[in-house]
Amino acid sequence: MAKPSTFFNMVSTLFVICLVSSAALGVASALTKEPIAKAALAKRITAIKQVLPEFDNEPLSESSTISVDGGSVTVYPAKKQGKIVGIAVETFTLKGFNGQIKLMVGLLPRGTIDKIVVLQANETPGLGDKITAEKSDFSKQFFGKDPATFMLKVKKDGGSVDAITAATISSRAFCDAVTRAYDIYQQRFRK
Amino acid sequence: MSMWKNFTKGFLRENPVFILVLGTCPTLAVTTSLANGLGMGLSTTFVLVMSNLVISALKNLIPDKVRIPCFIVVIASFVTIVDLVMAGYFQAIHAQLGIFIPLIVVNCIVLGRAEAFAAKNSLSASFVDGLGMGFGFTLALAVLGVVREALGAGSFFGHKFISGDGILVFVLAPGAFLVFGYAIAFVNRLNKMMSGGK
Secondary structure (H helix, E strand, O other), X not given: OOOOOOHHHHHHHHHHHHHHHHHHHHHHHHHHHHHHHHHHHHHHHHXXXXXXXXXXXXXXXXXXXXXXXXXXXXXXXXXXXOEEEEEEEEEEEOOOOOOOEEEEEXXXXXXXXXXXXXXXXXXXXXXXXXXXXXXXXXXXXXXXXOOOOOOOOEHHHOOOEOOOOOOHHHHHHHHHHHHHHHHHHHHHHOO | OOHHHHHHOOOOOOOOOOOOOXXXXXXXXXXXXXXXXXXXHHHHHHHHHHHHHHHHHHOOOOOHHHHHHHHHHHHHHHHHXXXXXXXXXXXXXXXHHHHHOHHHHHOHHHHHHHHXXXXXXXXXXXXXXXXXXXXXXXXXXXXXXXXHHHHHHOEEOOEEOOOOOOOHHHHOHHHHHHHHHHHHHHXXXXXXXXXXOO
């Protein structure tokens, strides 16, 4: 039968259970710390490889993070034989239809966009999720363009971007994130 | 009750999703595809089995008045372990399920089985109960996942069998309710037929 619910019994039982649980969690956390960090790094490095030409340095160890507009943008310089071949910018926007969108934007030294991949997005399936390259060619229209001449706004707002039909908010958000990446790139690498 | 009956009750007769209608929040939210449904179902099964075992082993040591906090601490610990392991080794599915993994803590099925079964029954019976209920939950999520993925995205386990999009509403929230409602009706009918066709 269960122990009687005296004050001492209740306090001691809860104390022991919490103690054992926290010990178990401590062990679990220590064991999974490295794989979690590795998985996060692997995800970034894959994204950087997708958006930039070949490089031979470790962009992750040379990265720098800048806080802007209520979020943070991380810049990863990619070099080949010591020469910069491109900058990958991990950017974000808060204007998504359903929460934050995160992109990895690859920018070449001469100021053009190389490629873009979506890191995180929760846009409506079938409509806004067309910002990902697997779902539609929307993001491909940015590839190889120079934002100095290619206006990073949807056509409705006077820009050069063809918005996704029925997903203007997601399209605008995508442009917002790319603009943020480009601005930071301009400030930092083209003085 | 025999062990076998105890194990199979979770599949149809007392299916946590279709008959008891517990844990509907993750059920409706994550079953956009078969892979998501299976991931969620198996994580919950692990938590159910482990918490049932521990709670059944401790049932004589826990004073009645603090049993719920004790159960919750045990359950929350196992959920956190699942969350950490998934984040480390199954990144893709972890990103998909997101917030719903930590939310297993408040899944009524887990606490419900702890309170209604594990706290009163032997270790082995509680283990079988957790396993059966967990598989019943997984089965329910898998069924919903398969149907919603097939209709909504036109694919099975991520493999497209049509080009383009499916009937999008099925991967959105209203589709979840539609499929869920029909599944409940179907399972009720099945149970009636099995219990003598009344």
